[in-house]
Amino acid sequence: MNTQSDLDWLPESGVQIRKAGVQFDAVRLDGDRGRQIADLLARMTGGDPGPIIETASGRRCVYFLVPPGSTAHLAWPEGVTRMTCGPDKEWFIPVPALDDMTWPLFWRYRPTAPDRFVHTLLLRAVTLHSEE
Template identity: 65%
Template sequence: MASEVDRPEWIPRAGIQLGKAGVQFDAVRVDGLRGRALAGRLARMTGGAAGPIVEEANGRRAVYFLVPVGSTSHRAWPESVTRLTAAANRISYIPVPALNGCTWPPTWRYRPTAGGHLVHARLLHAALHSSG
C-alpha cells in the first residue's frame, strides 16, 4: 500500500482531482454491482494485488480500473464497459482521490501500491469474461 512518502505524483495530497487519460494511465469503467463484483474477482485472481481501482458511492456507482496507457485497444469489450482513453478529438478524465482524508464520493477500492503497478488489462478482460 502506498504511503504519503511514496505517493505517486498523479495522486493528489488531499481531496479529488481529475486525471487525464493517456498521460499516467487509461481506465476501464464498469458501473454498479457488476463493477464491484469484477473488482472483487480481479482481487481474488491476483491474491489481493489487483492494482489501483477507484469506486464511486453515488450516481451510477462507477468502478474505475486504472490500466496502462493504450492497453485497452485491440480487445473487444462489452457494450456495458466504457474505455476512458485519449485519442484524436477525444479527451477523457478519471476521478483520482487522495490516499487519505475525505474524498467522497470517489474512494480507493484498492489503493495504488508502492511499486506503482496498474491493473493488468488482459487480466481485467479475462476476469470480465469469467463466470466467477
C-alpha cells in the same frame, strides 16, 4: 509503497482529475458488476489487483486504472467504457487522495507501487467471462 509521494499522480488532498493516456487509462464499469469484478480480481491476485476507484453515488462507477494505451485494439463487452485519449476523444478520470475525505469517491483497492496497475488482459478476460 513507501509513501504517497512515490505516486506523483495522487492528489495530496481531495479529488483531482487526471487526463487519461498520461499516467494511466481507465476501464469503467457501473454498478454491482464493477464491484464484483474488482473483488474477483483481488482474489485472483492475492489481494493486489492494482488501483481501483469506486463511487458511492449515482451509477456507482468503478474505475480500473490500467497502463496507458493498453485497452486499444481490444474488444470489450457491452457496458464497459474505455477511458483513454485519442485524436477524437479525451477522457478525464477522478482520482481521490489516499487519506482524505473524498466521499463519494474512494479507493476500493489502493495503489501499491508507481508502476503497478490493473492487468488489462486479465481484466478483459474477467469482464468477458462475467457476460456468460
